[in-house]
Amino acid sequence: MGKDKIRRFAEIADFANVLQLDEGKPMQGQWAKTFFKNDHPLVLELACGKGEYTVNLAQLFPDKNFIGIDYKGNRIWRGAKTAIEEGIGNVAFLRIQIENLIAHFGPGEVEEIWITFPDPQPQLSRQKKRLTSPRFLDMYKVILKPGGAVHLKTDNDNLHAYTADKLNELGLTTHxxxxxxxxxxxxxxxLSIKTYYERKYLKHNKNINYLKFSFE
Structure with a gap:
């Protein structure tokens, strides 16, 4: 591990807006009341990377709470540090494996989920790891409030098509x-908020796919 990564891991351990709950106490069902200390709606960004979407959404919607989720602490560091430096208080970052998502959020606790440029897991043997595979969709259905939406932005045409097919198979609503x-x-x-990777794709004239769907 490089020196920068080691430093960033050490720093996020002291950031008030970063939680590493696989090693601590779960906040399931208590995020708004206990962590954010308000009753505002909760929005998640999964596989958030550097947290650009999380931070930008929080700035646009100060009346909502936002949590960026990723397992790579050196990436979370950037978004968490930006939020601290700019005094954005409705932002948190959670370092967990997304497979454990349902252990950290209660039924109907989340208003929206954003999935921005996730690893498309292109191999057939890794379909279950795609963040829009049925096993993950089942998790989202539990933690989303009735009518809650999921947003997928991706440069990967195959992941977009795969997701659209799954939504159709499962009878979900594509908005x-x-x-x-x-x-x-x-x-x-x-939707025009751009992540680091999205800017790279656009420089090469790559089309950007978008899906918004819900479970009702």
Whole structure:
């Protein structure tokens, strides 16, 4: 592990907005009341990386609470540090394996879930690890409130198509689907937030896929 990674891991251990709950006490069902100390809606970004979406959404919607979730602490460090430096109090980061998501959030506790440029897990043998595979969709259904939405942004056409097919198979509701977000009518202020990786893809003229769906 490089020196920068070691330093960042050490720093996030002292960040008030970073929790590493696989090693501590779960906050299931208590995020708004106990951690954020309000009754605002809760929004998650899964596989958040450097947390660009989490931080930008928090700035746009100060009346909501946002949690970026990833297992790689050296990535979380960037978003957490930005939130601290800019005094963004409605942001937290949670370092856990996403497979353990349901252990940390209660039924109906979450209003929205964002999945932004996840690892597409292209091998057939790794389909179950895709964040829109049925095993993960089952988790999202539990923690989302009735009518809660899931958003997927990805540069990977195959992951987008796979997800759309699964939604159809499972009878879920697709609200928006586009294979070219920035040449569509849907590219509003929220969907135009760009992550580090998205900027790289756009420089190479890669199309960006977007799906919004729910379980009702």
């Amino acid at each position: 928006i689907r586009t294979e070219d977000l920035y040449h569509s009518e849907f590219a509003d202020e929220v």
